Amino acid sequence: GQSLEQPSEVTAVEGAIVQINCTYQTSGFYGLSWYQQHDGGAPTFLSYNALDGLEETGRFSSFLSRSDSYGYLLLQELQMKDSASYFCAVRDGQGGKLIFGQGTELSVKP
Amino acid sequence: ETGVTQSPTHLIKTRGQQVTLRCSSQSGHNTVSWYQQALGQGPQFIFQYYREEENGRGNFPPRFSGLQFPNYSSELNVNALELDDSALYLCASSLEFSYEQYFGPGTRLTVT
Numbered sequence A: 001g002q003s004l005e006q007p008s009e010v011t012a013v014e015g016a017i018v019q020i021n022c023t024y025q026t027s028g029f030y031g032l033s034w035y036q037q038h039d040g041g042a043p044t045f046l047s048y049n050a051l052d053g054l055e056e057t058g059r060f061s062s063f064l065s066r067s068d069s070y071g072y073l074l075l076q077e078l079q080m081k082d083s084a085s086y087f088c089a090v091r092d093g094q095g096g097k098l099i100f101g102q103g104t105e106l107s108v109k110p
Numbered sequence B: 001e002t003g004v005t006q007s008p009t010h011l012i013k014t015r016g017q018q019v020t021l022r023c024s025s026q027s028g029h030n031t032v033s034w035y036q037q038a039l040g041q042g043p044q045f046i047f048q049y050y051r052e053e054e055n056g057r058g059n060f061p062p063r064f065s066g067l068q069f070p071n072y073s074s075e076l077n078v079n080a081l082e083l084d085d086s087a088l089y090l091c092a093s094s095l096e097f098s099y100e101q102y103f104g105p106g107t108r109l110t111v112t
Helices: none
Strands: A001-003 A007-015 A017-025 A031-037 A044-049 A053-057 A060-065 A070-075 A084-090 A098-100 A106-110 B005-007 B010-013 B020-023 B031-037 B046-051 B052-059 B064-068 B074-080 B086-092 B109-110
Touching: A001 A053, A001 A084, A007 A070, A007 B109, A017 A084, A017 A106, A031 A060, A031 B005, A044 A053, A044 A070, A053 B010, A070 B086, A084 B005, A098 B046, B005 B046, B005 B086, B031 B074, B074 B086
Parallel strands: A007 A106, B010 B109
Antiparallel strands: A001 A017, A017 A070, A031 A044, A031 A084, A053 A060, A060 A070, A084 A098, A084 A106, B005 B020, B020 B074, B031 B046, B031 B086, B046 B052, B064 B074, B086 B109
């Protein structure tokens, strides 16, 4: 089967750093993406890793280890507006089919 | 540049009915994917259309069907609605072979 595992909830305080882990088991793998979704709205793209290593985009970084089938999203200098659900998603094939995890609900407290 | 739009925003249907959801892709994008997101779950891939042809399908029954038009807009049709079809239906557009998908705000379908 195909599955992605990520924690269901994470809580952190404003200004802190939080890491959301994702492990995957899929039949195909072209890369790992991260999406943010506020209150059931449109998911928005955050980052993508096709190769091992760290990708940095502003306050957000994403890491991938293909040998471990593992990745994480790192959010620094947390702000209240970062409270949202975060999904890891495996790109299954060149065509772009995405297999999503169940999502991690991040709550940022003052 | 216009983003991805979907209509309607909300919809209530009765079990057994049929529904059509619509999606306009972002300007210049020729690939549209549809996802179903149940409450508290991640989006599940339904199918993808590329240049008016189905280009991949998830684990959904044939009563879920779609179309893509020459302007790359798309429709999702669901026949014989079941209670479990109640969900947020998301459309995402992208350039061919691009890893970045742009999602619309979704259509919230409730089946009673």
